[in-house]
Amino acid sequence: MTKFLEAISRITPATVLVRGLVFVFTFIALVLAIPSFMFGVTPLSVAALAALVTALAPGTRMVTIVLAAGLFGWVAGWLGRLGELSAVQLVLFGSVLFLAHSSASLAALIPFDAVVSPEVLLRWYLRAFAIAGGSALVGLVLIVGASLTSGINGTALASLAGLAAAAGLIAVLVRLLRRRTNN
Amino acid sequence: MPGGDPPPEETSHDWHPTKALGRALVLVGLLLVGAVLFGRIDLVVIAVPFVASVAWGLSRRPRTVPGLRLATLEEYAAEGAELTTTLTAANRDVVAYDLVVARTQHSAWLTLRSTNGDKQPDRPVVAALNRGEAADVVLKGPARRWGRHSIGPAAAVAAAGGGLLACRAVVTGSLGFKVFPVTEPFAAVEAMPRAAGLVGQHRSRRAGEGGELAGVRQFGPGDRLRRIDWRTTLRTRQLHVARTLSDRDAEVVLLLDVLTEAGRSGGIAGEASVVDTTVRASAAIAEHYLTLGDRVSLIEYGANDRRLRPASGRRQFMMVLEWLLDVYPHQVVRVAGGSRLSAAISPNALVVVMTPLLDARSADMIAGLARAGRFVVTVDTLPAGIGTQTANAWTPAAFGIWRLERANTIGQLREHGVPVVSWQGAGSLDLVLRDVARMAGRAQGAGVHR
Numbered sequence: 001m002t003k004f005l006e007a008i009s010r011i012t013p014a015t016v017l018v019r020g021l022v023f024v025f026t027f028i029a030l031v032l033a034i035p036s037f038m039f040g041v042t043p044l045s046v047a048a049l050a051a052l053v054t055a056l057a058p059g060t061r062m063v064t065i066v067l068a069a070g071l072f073g074w075v076a077g078w079l080g081r082l083g084e085l086s087a088v089q090l091v092l093f094g095s096v097l098f099l100a101h102s103s104a105s106l107a108a109l110i111p112f113d114a115v116v117s118p119e120v121l122l123r124w125y126l127r128a129f130a131i132a133g134g135s136a137l138v139g140l141v142l143i144v145g146a147s148l149t150s151g152i153n154g155t156a157l158a159s160l161a162g163l164a165a166a167a168g169l170i171a172v173l174v175r176l177l178r179r180r181t182n183n
Numbered sequence: 184m185p186g187g188d189p190p191p192e193e194t195s196h197d198w199h200p201t202k203a204l205g206r207a208l209v210l211v212g213l214l215l216v217g218a219v220l221f222g223r224i225d226l227v228v229i230a231v232p233f234v235a236s237v238a239w240g241l242s243r244r245p246r247t248v249p250g251l252r253l254a255t256l257e258e259y260a261a262e263g264a265e266l267t268t269t270l271t272a273a274n275r276d277v278v279a280y281d282l283v284v285a286r287t288q289h290s291a292w293l294t295l296r297s298t299n300g301d302k303q304p305d306r307p308v309v310a311a312l313n314r315g316e317a318a319d320v321v322l323k324g325p326a327r328r329w330g331r332h333s334i335g336p337a338a339a340v341a342a343a344g345g346g347l348l349a350c351r352a353v354v355t356g357s358l359g360f361k362v363f364p365v366t367e368p369f370a371a372v373e374a375m376p377r378a379a380g381l382v383g384q385h386r387s388r389r390a391g392e393g394g395e396l397a398g399v400r401q402f403g404p405g406d407r408l409r410r411i412d413w414r415t416t417l418r419t420r421q422l423h424v425a426r427t428l429s430d431r432d433a434e435v436v437l438l439l440d441v442l443t444e445a446g447r448s449g450g451i452a453g454e455a456s457v458v459d460t461t462v463r464a465s466a467a468i469a470e471h472y473l474t475l476g477d478r479v480s481l482i483e484y485g486a487n488d489r490r491l492r493p494a495s496g497r498r499q500f501m502m503v504l505e506w507l508l509d510v511y512p513h514q515v516v517r518v519a520g521g522s523r524l525s526a527a528i529s530p531n532a533l534v535v536v537m538t539p540l541l542d543a544r545s546a547d548m549i550a551g552l553a554r555a556g557r558f559v560v561t562v563d564t565l566p567a568g569i570g571t572q573t574a575n576a577w578t579p580a581a582f583g584i585w586r587l588e589r590a591n592t593i594g595q596l597r598e599h600g601v602p603v604v605s606w607q608g609a610g611s612l613d614l615v616l617r618d619v620a621r622m623a624g625r626a627q628g629a630g631v632h633r
Binding site for chain 1: 201202203205206207209210213214217221223224225226227228229230231232233234235236237238239241281282284286297306307308309310311342345346347349
């Protein structure tokens with residue numbers, strides 16, 4: 001107990017800030033992922049609890065599980081009614097989900113009692129927001145392109161883009177594996 | 184003083200993927216599989232930032248681990264003196280590090296605090312390092328207790344590629360510090376019981392060449408002309424010479440009882456334990472007698488039969504301080520070299536025993552030295568306010584009995600002619616040295632009469 005209290009007293013503001021951001025982004029992502037027909041106090045409480053767990057244990061598999069659960073909720077929530085989905089809502093969810101993932105990555109790297117240079121946080125979040133912003137633009141282009149061809153629920157385009165991205169991902173993984181084998 | 188500075192290594196296997204990379208790939212995989220299976224463009228849009236971050240991160244793969252160096256200005260210091268250590272982390276790679284987490288550990292008796300940022304002690308420091316950039320963390324603070332202390336090892340871990348890659352820990356070696364005990368002010372003006380050598384600063388009880396006037400007597404064959412006291416010669420109209428006492432040096436043996444430790448050590452500004460008092464008092468007494476030109480030797484009464492041979496001068500003082508750094512209390516069944524202790528000590532030496540008198544063997548040893556005709560002075564190193572934790576109703580009574588038994592032992596030692604004094608710093612031994620010198624004079628007188 002004494003050790004726990006001592007550890008609590010050693011926590012620095014920067015780590016609290018980063019873990020706070022993990023909580024906020026994860027909670028927003030989970031709230032956006034809750035299907036409208038399930039929206040209520042209980043799902044919100046569960047989302048808050050899951051976000052808290054993510055913030056407290058950013059270096060564990062819990063983060064992957066929570067973010068994957070958010071994705072599952074999103075897929076289930078918009079199943080069959082993709083036409084009602086607005087582009088802003090979609091881009092916001094994607095960006096917030098990525099920021100939750102990025103914040104958890106940073107929180108996992110920083111010890112809870114570390115003295116953190118402000119430059120670290122500034123550079124990290126500038127990059128994260130730049131990626132999120134750039135991706136939002138790409139996403140909007142994709143949505144507009146899909147709308148022009150066959151609407152936002154264009155199945156063929158999604159399948160093609162998904163396959164292309166999956167092929168790219170496999171290429172990246174193979175490259176990584178080859179590097180590791182060479183070493 | 185250089186610290187550990189590992190050479191740069193051009194190996195990419197020093198870097199490994201983090202959980203963040205695994206998570207990003209899992210999420211992208213799930214999203215893309217979902218997009219293909221359900222034909223949903225929204226999942227592709229959601230996957231875009233993850234794909235972009237992975238692509239950006241892996242395109243900037245680092246190759247070299249960060250350089251880490253621990254350096255200090257001082258190799259030794261006195262208790263309470265400030266020490267300065269610099270921990271330098273450098274990026275020798277071609278890409279920037281998102282962050283480097285560096286930390287070092289150090290002896291608990293060194294209160295080192297970071298001089299940059301918030302002055303928090305003993306915390307990891309996180310900094311972002313561009314290509315070719317280095318960051319210094321200056322740790323500064325006092326050494327609170329004598330002994331051999333260390334700073335380090337220091338360790339650093341870097342992350343790059345948006346936190347997707349992390350390097351193995353880079354670890355430096357440790358830096359050793361010698362922190363010498365502060366010599367508490369000590370001055371003994373009384374004569375040594377038996378000065379032994381032919382040179383020194385103590386006035387002896389024998390007439391001879393020296394500076395201390397002992398009287399005036401008639402001129403005799405062999406007297407030097409420069410010794411003639413002209414005032415008395417003119418008054419008495421007979422040649423008279425000034426009689427002086429010879430100046431002699433002496434041997435001082437400091438016997439350190441390290442069989443037991445008691446009390447709590449609070450560093451230079453706090454309470455002193457038995458070993459603290461033993462070491463600081465020994466350093467003070469040694470400094471005092473070495474300054475006077477005497478020979479000082481040290482003997483450890485404990486598990487290790489450690490001895491420092493008698494010598495004089497500044498060099499011996501440094502040897503004494505170095506020797507004292509390795510004084511550790513050891514509870515042992517058999518004391519090494521205990522039986523031949525008196526044989527190893529010169530009969531003319533002044534033996535100052537630093538002991539808490541907590542072990543019956545210590546009292547036996549002191550009594551044995553006194554019986555063997557050594558001039559023994561005992562310095563009681565037990566802290567004044569020592570108490571005990573009350574375990575049950577009988578504890579205070581048992582503690583009282585133990586106190587009485589110890590007082591009885593001290594009384595018995597005094598009856599054997601061994602003075603026992605508590606260490607009080609300056610002038611601690613003056614009173615007892617006078618008694619010992621008087622006893623030595625009586626013993627010499629008795630010898631002459633026989």
